[in-house]
Amino acid sequence: MNKDKVLRILVVLPLYGGSLPVGRFCVSALQKMGHLVETFEAPDFYGAYTAIDDLKVTSDRHQYLRNSYLNMLSQAVLAKVETFEPDMVLAMAQAPLTHQALKRMRNDNVKTAMWFVEDFRLFTYWQSFAPFYDVFAVIQKEPFIGELRQIGVENSLYLPLAANPDFHKPEELNPVDARKYGGDVSFMGAGYPNRRLAFRKLIHHGLKIWGTEWDGDHVLEPYVQLGGRRVSSEECVKIFNGTKINLNLHSSINAGELVGGGDFINPRTFELAACGAFQLVDKRTLMSEAFDDGELAHFEDLDDLDRKIEYFLSHPEEREAVTQRSRERVLKDHTYEVRMQSLIDFTVQQFSDWPAERKTDTLFDNNFPEELKNDIVSLVSKLGLPANVGFDDLVAAVRAQQGQLSPLDTAVLFLDEWKKTYKR
Incomplete structure (x- = not known):
């Protein structure tokens, strides 16, 4: 396909959740690439969705009403498709699309793709939905891709997360923001079991914790900022830039496995690097494909992390050298524009008749x-x-x-x- 060809792409956002900002970064990247992009703003409907929970009806009726509401949202997406006539519908994880809506688009020869930016072991709804998408992009490799193949999904694509350099960038904080968001050592993310146990051993560094799901932990509670509310994407950039050492411990529900060494790379890894912010990150099995030695500072276990916090706090010049290398790598290989081009190229490769030629006047x-x-x-x-x-x-x-x-x-x-x- 001609790289200058303008595509029409409808991005379907989820009602809420971690893939929502990812979806917005995809929209921005596709627009910057020169494509025509429409967005289905599912978050606009989130208030009505949650209002169903307050009706005080039986569980059966509650589930029926929720399903009916999600079906209505799917019909709204189909209405957008009929009006916009997209070449592709790109759905983010947990987008409100039913099996029936996906079947309809397949019958109408509208290509659909989902970017499943979640851990397949924890969020298993992929088993039901993946076969209905023409392209299923994932942030893990084997055994996930093999399991997809077993249920008939041949068009799966490994598509790791990324950063948006127009948003995730170095920022000089003003004195007020520096006091609020800055610090020697911080962590931004949800309070998964492994993090709760791990960070108890690191509070002597004056640790600041940002994010949700930290309630009920009396040891860490004094270190949780802003009352444990959700931190906006804009605030994340301030935290990253205002912190000398950003801790990046990937999530695990297994409290006995504090540093799990899993496979997927979280978005924070790329976003911190794009900001030119220093991070100490646990090693992942797929990390060597994304970054070369010396482009990130890793830790092996909690004792190693403790030692490296002390070391890098007293060696700012080494922090700077690492962040420069990691930022250069992300700007070259790990932006949302790179990811969207990979998705488009893969779709062209898998479907010889895509994108269809439009009959249009010059x-x-x-x-x-x-x-x-x-x-x-x-x-x-x-x-x-x-x-x-x-x-x-x-x-x-x-x-x-x-x-x-x-x-x-x-x-x-x-x-x-x-x-x-x-x-x-």
Whole structure:
């Protein structure tokens, strides 16, 4: 496929959860790549979804109402598909899409992909949904890919997480933010069992803990910041940049396995590196594929972590050298633009008829007045579209804009309506 080809991609976000910010970074990356992107904003419907929990009805009725609501959201996605006519529907983990909606899109020859950015061992709903997607992208390799193959999923793609350099970047904190978010040693993330036990041995470093699910731990409670509320993506960047040593201990539900040495690489690894922030991270089996020796500072166990905290606190020049190497690697190989291009390339490889050719006029086959042509060229550039964009794609990009339409936007839409009415 021509890399300059403009694709229409509908990104379906989840109602809530960890894949929500990942989905937003995918949208940003695809737009930056010059594709036409629409977003199904499932979080807008989250309030009504949670309100079902307050109805005080029987468990059977409660489940029925939840399923009915999710089915309605799936129908709303299908309505967006009919209007936008995407080349691909990209669903994030836990996106509100039913089997029936996925079957409908497959029948209509709309390619669907899911980026399953969760641990397949903990979140097992993939067993039900994976066969209904045309492409199933995952953050783990074997045995997950083998298990997918056993249930008939041949089009699985290893697609590790990433960073958004326009968002995850070095930032100089003002004095107020430096006091609030800064510190010698911190951790940002949820209070999984292995982390709760591990961090009890590290509080003598003046540890700051950010994130949710730390309640009920009386030892760590004094070190949990902001009352244990959810930390926004913007606040994460401030924490990363304001901390001398960011701890990055991957999650495990097995409290007896404090440093598990598992496979997937969490998003924090890439985001910290992109921020130019120093991290001490546990080794993962897939880490050597993503980073070379010297591009990250690792620890083997808690005693090793304790020693390395002391060492790197007193060696800022070594911290700086590591962060420079890790940031260069992420900017080169581990951005969301790189991941989205990998997804597109894989889909092209797996489906010879994708993306389908659209029957559309070229831009200047539309009898624009001569005095408007330069303005149209400027509009195409402003929208981030290639110079050879088709007229229908230009119309879709104009419609997708936020805010008030300019006179030129209105003229383009008027011409589109005129063509639909009279040129048939």
